[in-house]
Amino acid sequence: xxxxNQLSHxxxxxxxxxxxxxxxxxxxxxxxVIKDGKIDGVERGRAQTASLPIYDGEGxxxxxxxxxxxxxxxxxxxxxxxxxxTGTAAAVAGGFTAVACMPNTDPAIDNRSVVEFILKQAxxxxxxxxxPIAAATLGRKGEVLSEYHELxxxxxxxxxxxxxxxxxxxxxxxxxxxxxxxxxxxxxxCEDMGSxxxxxxxxxxxxxxxxxxxxxxxxxxxxxxxxxxxxGSVPGARYHAAHxxxxxxxxxxxxxxxxxxxxxxxxxxxxxxxxxxxxxTYNTNLKIxxxxxxxxxxxAMIEALKDGTIDCIASDHAPHAAHEKQVEFAxxxxxxxGLETMFPVIMTHLVRPGHFTLPxxxxxxxxxxxxxxxxxxxxxxxxxAADLVLFDPEAQWVVRxxxxxxxxxxxxxxxxxxYGRVKHTLVDxxxxxxxxxxx
Amino acid sequence: MNQRKHLLGLEGMGAEEITRFxxxxxxxxxxxxxPVKKVPALRGxxxxxxxxxxxxxxxxxxxxxxxxxxxxxxxxxxxxxxxxKGETLRDTAENIQAMKVDMxxxxxxxxGAPHFLAGLLEASVVNAGDxxxxxxxxxxxxxxxxxxxxxxxxGKKVVIVGDVAHSRVARSNIHGLVTMGADVVVCGPPTxxxxxxxxxxxxxxxxxxxxxxxxxxxxxxxxxxxxQKAGLFPSIDxxxxxxGLNKGVLSxxxxxxxxxxxxxxxxxxxxxxxxxxxxxxVILDQVTNGVAVRMAVLYLLSGGATAxxxxxxxxxxxAKVKEGKRVVA
Numbered sequence: 001x002x003x004x005n006q007l008s009h010x011x012x013x014x015x016x017x018x019x020x021x022x023x024x025x026x027x028x029x030x031x032x033v034i035k036d037g038k039i040d041g042v043e044r045g046r047a048q049t050a051s052l053p054i055y056d057g058e059g060x061x062x063x064x065x066x067x068x069x070x071x072x073x074x075x076x077x078x079x080x081x082x083x084x085x086t087g088t089a090a091a092v093a094g095g096f097t098a099v100a101c102m103p104n105t106d107p108a109i110d111n112r113s114v115v116e117f118i119l120k121q122a123x124x125x126x127x128x129x130x131x132p133i134a135a136a137t138l139g140r141k142g143e144v145l146s147e148y149h150e151l152x153x154x155x156x157x158x159x160x161x162x163x164x165x166x167x168x169x170x171x172x173x174x175x176x177x178x179x180x181x182x183x184x185x186x187x188x189x190c191e192d193m194g195s196x197x198x199x200x201x202x203x204x205x206x207x208x209x210x211x212x213x214x215x216x217x218x219x220x221x222x223x224x225x226x227x228x229x230x231x232g233s234v235p236g237a238r239y240h241a242a243h244x245x246x247x248x249x250x251x252x253x254x255x256x257x258x259x260x261x262x263x264x265x266x267x268x269x270x271x272x273x274x275x276x277x278x279x280x281t282y283n284t285n286l287k288i289x290x291x292x293x294x295x296x297x298x299x300a301m302i303e304a305l306k307d308g309t310i311d312c313i314a315s316d317h318a319p320h321a322a323h324e325k326q327v328e329f330a331x332x333x334x335x336x337x338g339l340e341t342m343f344p345v346i347m348t349h350l351v352r353p354g355h356f357t358l359p360x361x362x363x364x365x366x367x368x369x370x371x372x373x374x375x376x377x378x379x380x381x382x383x384x385a386a387d388l389v390l391f392d393p394e395a396q397w398v399v400r401x402x403x404x405x406x407x408x409x410x411x412x413x414x415x416x417x418x419y420g421r422v423k424h425t426l427v428d429x430x431x432x433x434x435x436x437x438x439x
Numbered sequence: 440m441n442q443r444k445h446l447l448g449l450e451g452m453g454a455e456e457i458t459r460f461x462x463x464x465x466x467x468x469x470x471x472x473x474p475v476k477k478v479p480a481l482r483g484x485x486x487x488x489x490x491x492x493x494x495x496x497x498x499x500x501x502x503x504x505x506x507x508x509x510x511x512x513x514x515x516x517x518x519x520x521x522x523x524k525g526e527t528l529r530d531t532a533e534n535i536q537a538m539k540v541d542m543x544x545x546x547x548x549x550x551g552a553p554h555f556l557a558g559l560l561e562a563s564v565v566n567a568g569d570x571x572x573x574x575x576x577x578x579x580x581x582x583x584x585x586x587x588x589x590x591x592x593x594g595k596k597v598v599i600v601g602d603v604a605h606s607r608v609a610r611s612n613i614h615g616l617v618t619m620g621a622d623v624v625v626c627g628p629p630t631x632x633x634x635x636x637x638x639x640x641x642x643x644x645x646x647x648x649x650x651x652x653x654x655x656x657x658x659x660x661x662x663x664x665x666x667q668k669a670g671l672f673p674s675i676d677x678x679x680x681x682x683g684l685n686k687g688v689l690s691x692x693x694x695x696x697x698x699x700x701x702x703x704x705x706x707x708x709x710x711x712x713x714x715x716x717x718x719x720x721v722i723l724d725q726v727t728n729g730v731a732v733r734m735a736v737l738y739l740l741s742g743g744a745t746a747x748x749x750x751x752x753x754x755x756x757x758a759k760v761k762e763g764k765r766v767v768a
Contacts, residue, residue, distance in 0.1 A: 205635030211550035211572025282551030328549030
């Protein structure tokens, strides 16, 4: 059999794999036939035919390429933190074949030229697929709507002012109304800025102990509730709640879904395995917005993923340069890189303890997030793009800064021992490697 | 007991170690009473006092402690944040370390700044107050002052009143006093009581008249006037009326209730003029004891390990014994 990292055919078979099909929630020993960048068939058992070149899947697990609908690629404007090349290198190293990037760039993604620039940079990098998310308002200032028709025409897949909420209820309503006929979701960064004040971590016992200003749970919940009240009165609008972190938010979404509102929601890996207690060393890599919450929130979030209240997991990959994070806690910027640790963190904290089967967990980072945004990907269906990931679910490793491909190393998981390692990533039937960009 | 390198806070410090600090301070208190107020305990040790926040009392107290231990000390004071100064805290600290400094005393407006330096530098780090987090030498000197009068903390009721949410003095007092067995009650406007503080082992009572019933000591916190501007309480006038310590309120405490304040005081706001200067006030004793406590902290952190230094500490104690000085007033 041929070696996958020397893949040179357009029509071939990947044999000797355990196929993980999140759509059907099954996994089985099988092989995959790929023709012209598309999946031609997924079959049980070993490949019998010799009519196509056969590549060795090395006994690894094969799944649809992961989809991350919440990443900050920082280009244009903050290329010292990350570029589209380094960010997509991190993506494919982490098994992601598609990422949706947030508009808090400089300039913001609020006009056609920035969307086109991002798509061009992604094409040049030739790694993961990039879906730009446009700014809901010009310059993300919350004052004037951006040109959604023009932006969608250029390739934007959703609108948001992420990094900050759409400030007023009046503007949130306008965003939902104007986006509705285009069929694109409004993604909200739910935060009541007045409630957050100058808080820097979750408000609770640990903020009290550490003497750090707290961000109360209701800061997120007040904004979410506001938006969902408005959503109910805007026909056709779609709403996606970004990086949900609190138990109260889960209850609000649960009620909204029960009443039939078109709402979807994501959470992030750090809300599933870290708590405010972990901040006791003032580690600025754990300074994230929304803040890492309390144990009760963490436990509730896992349950909410199980019952479908929260639809999917997104990394909120947020690169920051070392000199920006090596400061006093309150002065550090928010965010952790996450593309290269998301899958292992899910394996370690959701699959190994038995909260999810492997196919269920893979669903949370493949077709479920793709459906939230209405983008392609996350499926092994015949005719779908051959965006695939091969991983060893048992491989144990320690997260180290020097092993990350992202330009920034501000991971909340540095030093963590995790399980699950991505070995190969294919985009449109082409083997892509993070090393190619020398990140 | 393992040799401690840094003093970042009193949280997690055991009773045995707190007692060791207080006992050592007792031996050093006598040094300040001598005509020649100096021992050679830290001869050759270089200490940098980095004060990124304005401070008079704590900075002078540390400086005097260092001089009375014969350490070589330098002072750096910057009221602006590191960002506005154009140099990061990390660079400032690493530059000072490059000049071979053995200990760093740091006062900083950001909670966790001393922890940040401790993780970065070879030098011992002493927290002289970080943001709203801790002020461990203040906590120790408050306990020292109480122990001088009480002998032990068991069963004693201490009320901490004021802006507990933003107070590093409150946190260090809470951790230390709870560890030493005192009953601690925190009191103040509900908007200035931090979330979850009960889990630190204290009782919350927002009504000062109730809180102070039977108290053996009241530690009055300074109210920062900018908290009123931030909307956390309505007016100085109402604060003084409801949470200010005056003679009438104090009469509900034990007859010999001790009144403390970490300074600087807003007379007529959190503490009435006649209470601040009254017979129960130990506010100036706190200041006196601060020097002895800081001498003890610097001495113990520096290692106190060489035979010569051990001898010095021992001789300080022996000298006191010879003079037959009373330790407990």
